[in-house]
Amino acid sequence: MRNQFLFLAAASLVSAQGFSADWDAAYTKAKTALGKLSQNEKLGLVSGVGWGKGACAGNTAAANSIGYGGLCLQDGPLGVRDRTGITAFPPGIQAASTWDRDLIRQRGKGIGAQTKALGIHVILGPVAGPLGQFPEGGRNWEGFGNDPYLCGVSMEQTVGGIQEAGAQACAKHYIGNEQEKNRDTMNAVIDDRTFHELYLWPFAEAVRANVASIMCSYNKISGKWACENQQMLDAILKKELGFRGYVVTDWDAQHTTVDSANAGLDMTMPGSNYGGMNVLWNNGQLSNAVNNRQVPQARLDDMVTRILAAWYLTKQDSGYPRVVTGGSNVQTTADKNLAKAVARDGIVLLKNEDILPLVKPRSIAIIGSHAVSNPRGINSCGDMGCNTGALSMGWGSGTATLPYLSAPADAISSRARQEGSTVTTTASDNSYQGASAAQNADVAIVFITADSGEEYITVENNKGDRNDLNAWHAGNELVKAVANVNRNTIVVVHSVGPILLESFADLPNVKAIVWAGLPGQESGNALVEVLYGDVSPSGKLPYTIAKRASDYGTSIQATTDNFSEGLYIDYRYLDKNNIAPRYEFGFGLSYTTFNYTALSITSTATSGPATGATVPGGASSLFDTVATITATITNSGPVPGAEVAQLYLGLPSSAPATPVRQLRGFEKQMLQVGESASVTFELRRKDLSYWDVGGKRWVLPAGSFRVEVGGSSRDLRLSGMMTVA
Numbered sequence: 001m002r003n004q005f006l007f008l009a010a011a012s013l014v015s016a017q018g019f020s021a022d023w024d025a026a027y028t029k030a031k032t033a034l035g036k037l038s039q040n041e042k043l044g045l046v047s048g049v050g051w052g053k054g055a056c057a058g059n060t061a062a063a064n065s066i067g068y069g070g071l072c073l074q075d076g077p078l079g080v081r082d083r084t085g086i087t088a089f090p091p092g093i094q095a096a097s098t099w100d101r102d103l104i105r106q107r108g109k110g111i112g113a114q115t116k117a118l119g120i121h122v123i124l125g126p127v128a129g130p131l132g133q134f135p136e137g138g139r140n141w142e143g144f145g146n147d148p149y150l151c152g153v154s155m156e157q158t159v160g161g162i163q164e165a166g167a168q169a170c171a172k173h174y175i176g177n178e179q180e181k182n183r184d185t186m187n188a189v190i191d192d193r194t195f196h197e198l199y200l201w202p203f204a205e206a207v208r209a210n211v212a213s214i215m216c217s218y219n220k221i222s223g224k225w226a227c228e229n230q231q232m233l234d235a236i237l238k239k240e241l242g243f244r245g246y247v248v249t250d251w252d253a254q255h256t257t258v259d260s261a262n263a264g265l266d267m268t269m270p271g272s273n274y275g276g277m278n279v280l281w282n283n284g285q286l287s288n289a290v291n292n293r294q295v296p297q298a299r300l301d302d303m304v305t306r307i308l309a310a311w312y313l314t315k316q317d318s319g320y321p322r323v324v325t326g327g328s329n330v331q332t333t334a335d336k337n338l339a340k341a342v343a344r345d346g347i348v349l350l351k352n353e354d355i356l357p358l359v360k361p362r363s364i365a366i367i368g369s370h371a372v373s374n375p376r377g378i379n380s381c382g383d384m385g386c387n388t389g390a391l392s393m394g395w396g397s398g399t400a401t402l403p404y405l406s407a408p409a410d411a412i413s414s415r416a417r418q419e420g421s422t423v424t425t426t427a428s429d430n431s432y433q434g435a436s437a438a439q440n441a442d443v444a445i446v447f448i449t450a451d452s453g454e455e456y457i458t459v460e461n462n463k464g465d466r467n468d469l470n471a472w473h474a475g476n477e478l479v480k481a482v483a484n485v486n487r488n489t490i491v492v493v494h495s496v497g498p499i500l501l502e503s504f505a506d507l508p509n510v511k512a513i514v515w516a517g518l519p520g521q522e523s524g525n526a527l528v529e530v531l532y533g534d535v536s537p538s539g540k541l542p543y544t545i546a547k548r549a550s551d552y553g554t555s556i557q558a559t560t561d562n563f564s565e566g567l568y569i570d571y572r573y574l575d576k577n578n579i580a581p582r583y584e585f586g587f588g589l590s591y592t593t594f595n596y597t598a599l600s601i602t603s604t605a606t607s608g609p610a611t612g613a614t615v616p617g618g619a620s621s622l623f624d625t626v627a628t629i630t631a632t633i634t635n636s637g638p639v640p641g642a643e644v645a646q647l648y649l650g651l652p653s654s655a656p657a658t659p660v661r662q663l664r665g666f667e668k669q670m671l672q673v674g675e676s677a678s679v680t681f682e683l684r685r686k687d688l689s690y691w692d693v694g695g696k697r698w699v700l701p702a703g704s705f706r707v708e709v710g711g712s713s714r715d716l717r718l719s720g721m722m723t724v725a
Ligand SMILES: *[C@@H]1O[C@H](CO)[C@@H](O)[C@H](O)[C@H]1NC(C)=O
Pocket: 557, 560, 562
């Protein structure tokens, strides 16, 4: 009895933490339902009905014998695409730069709730591929930055939030889809260790969070298409990670009927024969393949079972709303506030020489075309395929229709007038006009941007990926011209990823650099709260801002991506090569200061390989807490503020060559003036392990681990050792 009690207590703790998922019960229901389905109904469940035939980007047929209405699958990762009356939340990259687990989860829940309210079953997000091998990668902004741990936590929280709200999440794009250039033919060749420790890691965390579905990508992996790659789909996803949901293709990423089915693909989308390759499943092909025994009936039954299990798991079998067509308004005031909170708390203050927060300046000049809304209309470019006006998201299928846009110039002007300042706005990127607007103002706020997106749209000669890491529209020249005449120049950057700031970062007249990222619909409202000090900025960079493009050590590839830099992307590369960044991974200033004290390290870890039955995410012992590290943070400055305490780990020398330090914990803590709090990092066995290529398993190495805690990857205030026998 007593044991049973303990077990229940432990189980409820797990479900309180995450989306409560009972796969066994869902499978039992799915298997019962399977027995009632005709072969035609089964075939209808596993394939899209064809492009444009249905309310969503992807639609599957109903199976009336079990009261199954079919699935409606819709983009995308920052909100429901192609619908009005929804919230255009900040993209994933902004959520990651909040480093706030609760906020990231709430954002997921907001997206999931709107998905459900519209009767859509599957929202096609979140994104962990691309992870961010290349800073120029066109779709990096849809995901959560290029550190697998930060991305992994963000995946876990977002999947949990979406599914808690009742929608099915779809983790994408699996895997090795790191660039837009030639994504339909690219061959990704990733060594097994790099694969596990970087690119697979966040997908494993999504599986751990019981994600309902995973989307396979367009590219090849080691010569085999991702959507017919038995090693990727069956061996790794389903067997090694214990994924019990279904794999769905990216749209038109299927190349064969039989091989894809036998490799572990469970659903094909959208069900139209684009390429004329006759590889579909819904036009007799899969039916024939099963009849000919090229695809076992058991494989088709497994596809169906997985799809139905995900449907039961998320409780979509009872009382799920019908698909809403036509107008609707599912956005609440709470959603708007949430969108603002993510936008605001993801703002990273990079430089501040006694100018922010603003205190009633007499006059403010707002400068740049990106300070105002696109004059042709905030949604005038299809899928946001232009960089005109205030930048709120990148372009492509990962966008949503803006219900409104709080433009920076509007929000600042309105606040400035309340504070008695005069404001002029010069919505031009012309250096001469910028300088002439700035020269007589107390403060000049200059807006610059960089944009990227999906390869089916080319914007100003950038075919998805960025051509370079410079600000667009001669932004550097504009900043220099303004700073040349104004001693209080504030630069606000809206960008999909890092840009090079060297041409102006050290100019004495550039008093502040505010990295406002990609803020979604609440752009201006969020920015004002930081500029005026309603809140202290608390975002931290989810990537490094280097001094030169070559400092990242990677560049977009032509036909084969060998991932030859291995584990060394972003800060791992700069640390290894002793390259000083402009602003390091994890960096971000505040209006207050924080003191770190009292590092404490306790560990029960034992060296050796991970063991235990496979649970969602991998071998069960990977998720045991084996070390607890605490530190005390004190707000030692003048105003309340939140600090993101970060924990970095260096592996002992008994492990194969490993990055100097890797993020393995973070905790965001709000503190009043003078207040102290203890932050706790619970390290799982996985967090202390490396992937052992020979043994094909995670191994926790023996020896001394270096534990570092601080405010960024280079501001490591506390350090200690942890020895594992
Ligand atoms: C990738 O690796 C293969 C095999 O070693 C080699 O032939 C090819 O040249 C490499 N490609 C690039 C772009 O480095």
